[in-house]
Amino acid sequence: MSNVLVIAEVAGGKVRKSTFSAVAAAREIVKGGGSFAILVAGAGAQGASAEVTGYGASKVIVVDEARLANQVCELFAPTLAAVAKAGSFDVLVVTASSFGKDVAPRVAAKLGAGYASDISGVRTDGGKLVFRRPMFAGNAYGLCEVTTAVKVVSVRQSEFAAAEPSGGASPVETAAFAGPDAAAARVEFLGLETGKSERPDLGEAGVIVAGGRALKEKFAQVLDPLANLLGAAVGASRAACDAGYAAPELQIGQTGRIVAPKLYFAIGISGAIQHLAGMKGSKTIVAVNKDAEAPIFQVADYGLVADLFTVVPELVTELQKG
8 A cells, every 4th residue: 555645836826737647646556555645835835735635635735835936946855855754655756847857856865765757657566566667768668666665756747647636625734844954055046037928838738739940940930820720839849949940948859848738740840769759648649741751650640741831821721711
C-alpha cells in the first residue's frame, strides 16, 4: 500500500492544469492499495485548493504563504519535505514541468529519497512499484524500481491524461511554512520574464499548430491565421527557433516543451527524432510537408505531401467558410 502526496503547481493563485497529470499518476499508484493527498503550496493557495477537492484525494493540504509567490524552489523544498515527513508519505508525485523538475530533486535530497524523473507509466509488481521511463529521446523505454523507503517521481504530462473530477469533496487542512534554509539564502529572485500571449500555453493546449524552418520569414504569416481559427497554441521546431523565425519559448522537442494535445499540426517539420520526442504523444497528428520521405509521416495520422505555402492558406479559407 502506498501513501502518496501529489505536489500541485500554483501560478497566479490558480492550480495549473498540468497538476492533474500528477493526480492521474497518483491514482495509478494507489490502484495497488493506499490513498493519495494533494499539497497546494504558494501565494493564494487557500483559494486555489478549491480546484482540487473533487478529485478523490483523502485530503488537501494547504500552505498559503506570500513568500512562495515566485516559485523559487529553494524556498519550496523545505516546506514540501516537512509536509511529506509529517504525513509519513512514501511516494511524492509532481508533474515534470520546469517547476517540477526543479523542486523534485531538492525535496528528494532532503528526504533521502530515490528519484525517478519523467516517468511515462507505473505498475505494481509483487507489491513493488515499477516505473517506466523514456530513454534515447523516447526511442526506447526502460523500467526502474526505486528502492528507498520514500520515493519521489516526476511524471510526463504527455503520458498521463489529465485526471477528471471523481465527485465528492476532500477535507482541507492547513500546514505551516517551514521557512527558508541555507540554500534559499543564496538565491535572489530578480524577476520573471514571460511571453505575453492570448494563446493557450503549449503544455495545456488542446490544439497546437507547429511550424518548421521551411516557413522562414513567413512563419507567423502562414501559421497565425490557422491558429487563430482553431484557438490553438503555436509551436516550433528547434531549427525554426535557432534560425530566428520563432521565439525560443515556442520550441517543442527533446530540449524544448513536451506536449500531447488532442490535435497537432506539423507544418513544414521534417520530424527529427528530437522533435518527435516532444510531440509524438499527441492524440491526432496532421503533417504537411513537400518531402514524401519526411520522417514526420511515420507518426502522422493524416499526412499531405504538398507545398505548405499553398495548402495552409487554402485550409484557412475552407475553415472560414464552415
